[in-house]
Ligand SMILES: [Zn+2]
């Protein structure tokens with residue numbers, strides 16, 4: 001097994017809360033400049049910028065893990081990672097239908113920009129993406145695994161929109177194998193040795209993308225290799 005310098009939670013300009021500078025090529029170039037070997041772009045409830053982000057990342061020699069950051073009906077944020085962009089897009093399509101039909105107000109929330117691999121605007125997404133899905137956390141975890149994805153509770157030690165803040169514990173029946181935490185907040189999780197713990201930036205602007213400071217296990221230097229590591233249960 002190898003360990004890759006990684007940042008597996010970066011928002012692109014499709015997330016209304018992210019800066020417009022978070023284009024596919026800017027993200028890949030900055031990640032490469034910082035010495036990262038692997039990245040995941042996880043926009044709120046959408047996979048639409050993953051095709052362009054993957055192409056930009058591969059051109060920079062990075063491993064690209066396709067992901068989304070899902071908001072469950074309990075307002076818990078869960079990262080969902082997939083082996084390939086196609087699976088992430090299929091899952092994203094399913095998820096999109098579970099989000100209320102409330103339109104974005106760009107002047108208030110920010111633009112939601114879908115780009116191509118040349119950082120050109122393809123279209124503007126009008127439905128407000130970071131809303132709570134109708135899927136409960138159980139339904140979300142099942143849906144993600146149906147697409148062979150790995151669900152990872154996001155920023156578990158954050159005071160809002162996290163599994164611990166909203167539910168108070170990690171439900172064992174959900175069989176999570178990995179959790180994400182902010183490195184700058186103390187982490188107190190019961191039986192933490194059961195989980196792979198990943199640390200990411202949750203960057204919404206280029207400067208916040210991680211330095212070469214956090215590493216993720218990988219059985220080979222590929223999205224599948226990282227996914228296999230995150231999926232694996234740890235002996236308890
Ligand atoms: Zn979040």
Ligand SMILES: [Zn+2]
Pocket residue numbers: 009011069202
């Ligand atoms: Zn996020």
